[in-house]
Amino acid sequence: MELNENADIDTSQVEDQRGSGGGGGGFGGLPIPGGGGLVGIIITVVLALVGGYFGVNQLGGDSGSSTGDNTNITQECADKTTARTKLDCRNVLYVNSIQAFWTEAEPEYFGKQYQPAKTVLFSNRVSTGCGAADSGVGPFYCPADDRVYIDLTFYQVLAKQLGAPGEFAQPYVLAHEYGHHIQDLLGTEAKMRAAQKGGSEAEQNLQSVKLELQADCYAGVWAHHATETKSKSGQPIFKSLTDSDIQEGLDTAKQIGDDTLQKQSGGTVNPAEFTHGTSADRQKWFKAGFDSGDPAKSCDTFADGSVVQGD
Ligand SMILES: [Zn+2]
Numbered sequence: 001m002e003l004n005e006n007a008d009i010d011t012s013q014v015e016d017q018r019g020s021g022g023g024g025g026g027f028g029g030l031p032i033p034g035g036g037g038l039v040g041i042i043i044t045v046v047l048a049l050v051g052g053y054f055g056v057n058q059l060g061g062d063s064g065s066s067t068g069d070n071t072n073i074t075q076e077c078a079d080k081t082t083a084r085t086k087l088d089c090r091n092v093l094y095v096n097s098i099q100a101f102w103t104e105a106e107p108e109y110f111g112k113q114y115q116p117a118k119t120v121l122f123s124n125r126v127s128t129g130c131g132a133a134d135s136g137v138g139p140f141y142c143p144a145d146d147r148v149y150i151d152l153t154f155y156q157v158l159a160k161q162l163g164a165p166g167e168f169a170q171p172y173v174l175a176h177e178y179g180h181h182i183q184d185l186l187g188t189e190a191k192m193r194a195a196q197k198g199g200s201e202a203e204q205n206l207q208s209v210k211l212e213l214q215a216d217c218y219a220g221v222w223a224h225h226a227t228e229t230k231s232k233s234g235q236p237i238f239k240s241l242t243d244s245d246i247q248e249g250l251d252t253a254k255q256i257g258d259d260t261l262q263k264q265s266g267g268t269v270n271p272a273e274f275t276h277g278t279s280a281d282r283q284k285w286f287k288a289g290f291d292s293g294d295p296a297k298s299c300d301t302f303a304d305g306s307v308v309q310g311d
Pocket of ligand 1 (some may be wrong): 176
């Protein structure tokens with residue numbers, strides 16, 4: 001994967017809430033997931049307006065009202081000779097590419113206008129429309145305020161604790177979160193919440209698995225089209241994307257499958273508790289999206305009878 005050094009980086013699509021000293025693309029402290037282990041922390045969509053959902057460090061007060069300060073990141077990413085060596089600037093470009101894709105694809109495949117969603121960069125803790133969260137929960141999408149939240153140190157957790165060190169893990173994670181935004185815009189997320197109502201825990205988890213696998217499929221669809229995406233000024237964002245990048249995406253999908261995470265955290269594999277899908281299914285759906293490039297045709301995990309709890 002090579003990024004185009006001539007592509008301008010649109011930092012208005014992110015909101016930098018990392019505070020002073022958090023910039024520069026450096027790594028801060030490594031967030032260590034709490035006693036619950038690694039299961040369930042990974043790239044999720046959170047239920048809106050449930051105080052205490054995250055179970056950690058409730059901040060109270062100004063939920064989602066912080067606006068951040070993009071001065072540093074905008075300056076940093078404006079320097080074309082160094083921007084592409086910086087973690088945060090590269091991630092802004094991934095966000096630019098993913099949103100450029102959906103701006104065209106949502107009308108084309110679903111007949112609906114795309115609404116942009118910002119990615120909030122935070123360190124350690126953040127206050128959101130879905131409640132307060134800390135880094136241990138991993139990146140997530142909040143439907144209540146239409147934002148993706150990520151502490152970039154998560155990529156260290158991904159590389160060192162979860163065994164997915166490839167660079168392409170990063171756009172895969174972001175594209176998965178934007179997949180949840182698409183589900184929010186299309187009403188899929190609301191439909192899925194309605195379908196969960198009154199079901200057993202296992203049935204509710206199955207609905208969650210279908211939602212998550214669809215987000216993986218949407219990530220694959222973006223990957224299919226990534227090299228076609230352009231920056232604000234019309235420059236291609238990627239110079240190249242290779243088979244080994246896609247393999248890194250598949251490797252990431254494998255490392256964050258529920259069964260793999262359950263094994264890694266030392267527990268037994270319990271399919272009824274799956275919320276994101278098995279390693280095999282996560283790979284399968286990412287690949288389905290990547291192979292076809294058509295989100296309407298290839299990503300209907302809800303209609304696909306092969307998605308069952310514990311297969
Ligand atoms: Zn998710």
